[in-house]
Amino acid sequence: MDSPSDGGPEIISARFGALVTKLAIQAGYDLSARGGGRAALAQRIGMSPSAVGRMLTGETLPRPDQFESIAAAVDGDVTDLLIEGGVLSPNNSRNQGNSDVRSATNQSLSLSPEAAADRWGITDPMIRSMLISNIRQAIGLQQQADRAAASGGA
Known part of the structure; x- marks a missing residue:
C-alpha cells in the first residue's frame, strides 16, 4: 500500500x-x-x-x-x-515545499493545501492526508497541462 x-x-x-x-x-x-x-x-x-x-x-x-x-x-x-504506517502518503515529504494554490473565489489569495484543510476544518488524519494528496496531484496535473498547452499540444 x-x-x-x-x-x-x-x-x-x-x-x-x-x-x-x-x-x-x-x-x-x-x-x-x-x-x-x-x-x-x-x-x-x-x-x-x-x-x-x-x-x-x-x-x-x-x-x-x-x-x-x-x-x-x-x-x-x-x-x-x-x-x-499508511496514515500519510509518501508524497507528503517534509522536504517537499508547500505548493500554493489560488482560491477559486479570490484569485489574489494564495492558499496552501494544508491551510485549505485547516480552513475547511478537516482534522481527521486520513481524510486530511487524502485531501492534501489530491490537491497536490491536481496541481501537478494542471502544471503538466499548462506546459503541454504552452508547447503547442501533444
Missing part, C-alpha cells in the same frame, strides 16, 4: 498498529500479556492502556495530537511513522 487511499480505515489502522507494535518492541517495551509494556507505553504517550491496546491491535487510529508522543515513545520520527 503506497497511500492512504489504497485502503479503507481498517487497513490503515491495522498497518499503523502493526508498525507501532514492531517499533515499541524494538524500543524495549515488553508487550506480552504480563510484560507491563502496554501500560508503560500508554503512560509515556499519555493514552489509556485500553486505547493503546486498540491502537496496537489495529482497531483504531490515535487522535492527531497523539502522533508526536507515539513517535517519541518508540524512538521514531513522526513523519516517518505516519508515512510507513
Whole structure:
C-alpha cells in the first residue's frame, strides 16, 4: 500500500498498529500479556492502556495530537511513522515545499493545501492526508497541462 487511499480505515489502522507494535518492541517495551509494556507505553504517550491496546491491535487510529508522543515513545520520527504506517502518503515529504494554490473565489489569495484543510476544518488524519494528496496531484496535473498547452499540444 503506497497511500492512504489504497485502503479503507481498517487497513490503515491495522498497518499503523502493526508498525507501532514492531517499533515499541524494538524500543524495549515488553508487550506480552504480563510484560507491563502496554501500560508503560500508554503512560509515556499519555493514552489509556485500553486505547493503546486498540491502537496496537489495529482497531483504531490515535487522535492527531497523539502522533508526536507515539513517535517519541518508540524512538521514531513522526513523519516517518505516519508515512510507513499508511496514515500519510509518501508524497507528503517534509522536504517537499508547500505548493500554493489560488482560491477559486479570490484569485489574489494564495492558499496552501494544508491551510485549505485547516480552513475547511478537516482534522481527521486520513481524510486530511487524502485531501492534501489530491490537491497536490491536481496541481501537478494542471502544471503538466499548462506546459503541454504552452508547447503547442501533444
